[in-house]
Amino acid sequence: MPHVVTQACCGDASCVYACPVNCIHPTPEEPGFGTSEMLYIDPATCVDCGACVSACPVGAIVPGHRLPDEQARFADINAAHFEPAGADAARFPVDPSRRLPLAPIDHPRRLAADSPLSVGIVGSGPSAMYAADELLRHPQVSVTVYERLDRPFGLARFGVAPDHLATRSVMRLFDDIAGHPRCDIRLGVAVGTDVTLDEVRNRHQAVIWAGGAPTDRRLDLENATAPGVLSATALVGWYNGHPDHTDLDVDLSSSRAVVIGNGNVALDVARILTADPESLADTTLAPRALTALRSSAIEEVVVLGRRGPAHAAFTVPELVGLVDTGVNLVVDTADLASAAELVIDDVTTRTKLDLLAEVAGRPPADGPRIRLAFHRAPAAIRVDNDGRATGLAVDHTRVGASGTVESTGISETIETSLVLTSIGYRGVAVPGLPFDDTRGVIPHDAGRVVDHDTPVPGVYVTGWIKRGPSGFIGTNKTDSAETVGSLLADYEAGRLPAARPARRRVLSRLG
Template identity: 55%
Template sequence: MPHVITQSCCSDGSCVFACPVNCIHPSPDEPGFATAEMLFIDPDACVDCGACVSACPVGAIAPDSRLSAEQLPFVEINAGFYPKREGKLPPTSKLAPVPDAPMVHARGGGPLRVAIVGSGPAAMYAADELLTQSGVQVNVFEKLPTPYGLARAGVAPDHQATKQVTSLFDRIAARRDFRFYLNVEVGSDLTHDELLDHHHAVLYAVGAPTDKRLDVEGMSLPVASTATEFVAWYNGHPDFADLAVDLSGERVIVVGNGNVALDVARILTAEPDTLARTDIADHALAALRESRVREVVIAARRGPAASAFTLPELIGLTARCDVVLDANDHQRVREDLAEATDDLTRRKLEILSKLGDSTAPVTGPRIRLAYNLTPRRVLGAQRVTGVEFGVTGTDEVVALDAGTVLTSIGYRGMPVRGLPFDEAAGVVPNDGGRVLDGDDPVPGSYVAGWIKRGPTGFIGTNKSCAAQTVHTLVADYNAGLLPDPSHKPSALDRFVRGRAPEVVDAAGWRAIDAAEVARGRGERPRVKFTAVEEMLRVAASVPAEPMHRRLLSGLLR
């Protein structure tokens, strides 16, 4: 009874190191790990010990006999990753070697102190890697009163299993030498240089918070927005709670066909009563109950073989939603399938080939995948009425009516105040996470996650990315390249509170978290607060720790 990794896989990699027979690949030390759509268990090598189940932070692994109907395709997908062995036993080995944690060489001036800016997966994995060593203190700064970045505000509400990774982050945050400074904006409340006065190093894990913009006429019209903003809106991000969303039209067009586009289309066509059992924002649920959307068109510039969505997400979409193709796109799928050599691409095309035809009677909200459509302009005068496309590679023009247009063509990093920035790549230039200004390192400055490598990979990809940065940082510290801070550890708390009096600490976050869960009343995972003022009011309900205890805590860290 081999175990199977399902579409909930976040590529964290913990299962790899838990496996006693090295049957989960690609592993973080293998070249294909960074670009793999998921990890795969070798059914011939699996010894059914269940160690991977315990290690997985998102509950994505189960015995093949306990899979839902939606998950059954993953039996073949896991097995298909491994070559046929013609009856030979699979190669097994000892426990996959866990990469050594970076050894911090203690010095007389006190512990290694690191400030991490951002609190998403890259930040939390970096903190975890640092705190494997004694004599290290980590302070995490986040501009929102709530932590965990896209794990909280980016994962779709109907993907609750993926959100379980925040339980791992909670355990990291509970460590003695970890401290949250939430509702504090670095670059506004505090500067980079001021953080360096209190730390040996500052590590930025601020992600890629903006979108690549579609530069065509009409994108400035009302309800022409980005999928990223729409995702933040339905996930209750306070910066987007008041986003103008109009679902009164019968069609929504999403330009781009990556996983985010599929998330948006799935939420727009989902049964509201089903979403009511998730942590979707109340304002979004109310709007979706009133929605008149009958069709979401996901439009891609290229053909089916170049689809940007992953195979697991496509399987999940087609299992839950009515997905169709036009006749000409069915023909494109057949042509691409005849030429496909890559296994994952072939599997995607096989699924696409079995989709229904768009000419079938519409019985409920549906999703239409459309290919070879290059947007030329958004139509409308006072508001959006549709999109004009050119058929890619031809002079043909096609116009589709729509009441709302969302673009989903990629994320982009924003400049970090005080650090160099590569405008073309949308990242902070770096070498292994060490920030560079030209060829010269910027003292004490490091990056991890999307601001380091660009918006690629999955939640767990940030684990190996953060580990590389931490190894670089610790090597610099051990080499004497990071001078001791000018202030003692006990001075930081007073300094931050002086600059940001409404700072939210770990106790404040626990109060917000508990209140949101309680608002769910056992029927929903949580009901999120969507206004900063609400969050601060709840956080302030926790009695403040007396000043003398905060000072003592700082001295003992």
């Protein structure tokens, strides 16, 4: 029975290179890698050797005969990405001798320069740790990671849902990297406050900025700043114990909460708010949040999407996690009607619509529920005389011929005292570095920071602040590899600034 990639997949592609028969795709060299929701094992090619199992940092790969019931459908999800379905099966029959492109394995090479190289990395999230891992493969390189918080690993620690324990286990890999004798992690050091970027640049021959996209996209809505309106990111930080959000005022007294946006973070928030608090007691949920959830009055979380189900932002693995683990999920059949008129060629979208149709056909269940509502656009936050949120006005929508979202003229108000916005992240400008305000990223050329097309000597960028808030934890591995490749090429070519005496003064300040 072939092995199967399951929901926990982080997409870091370690399994791709471990596989001796090239059965895991897309590879980092294939066009779909950057946007793929997960990686998939071709059951026709897999020889069941298990090499991928030990390579996976999050335990997402399971022998097919050992799949638990809540993951059983991942066998079909994996296979569907290699087998034409429906009419396509007749037009494009599977060639049993086919071979997809093999991912080339780049063995560590000896660098053309052998002088010591000191690299500073600002941030300690996944992109930072993958960059450190790439650099530390070379014996002349030492790395210092600067993290403003008292605990490392960024969104891997503070952004992953506390009950997604498999995904959170990627931190074991980061622990191994952090424990390398040539890696020094300085916690509680905010670059720009405790030490300037120029001082860090003076200490190291190269600096990689891996600060992520730390803010939410702004919701342009009447009363968007009213008490009771929070970002989903802040709520995630609250229940994960992020120091910036421990004192967040979360009103759980309403029977309903509304989440604007329907990406994976929105579903995570909805799941945590409707879960039995005792089922979260043995997870990494923050104690203060657990206490609050035990007295929560929330019975329904409505997750809104402006477009139809075919354009839902959540991924198939995240949806499977709701559908097959006993979560009380509700979808109105009427909300799926628009998708029935579409010709869907993409296997991921077809799978998503099939799952939603399955949910819509289920009889209603008792207990707290998550309602997925499509074709709903937020119009205004309703507030009481004290200015606190009491509801969300929404307009019913349709997608016009040009692909734009249009109002149908029908509106409603959803009563709630807790509105959560989950419409994406955004990078912030870094003093001393160029910034693309339109995209919310630091401009770069293959990871080299550029200012008006001119490289900034010795400064590089990786992660969301480089490419925008896209991809998954493991996507940062290939992103960081590109940046490190540029950095090492500059080092070999003698383009990096020489170390300067100021390095010692900064070292003494930081201990």
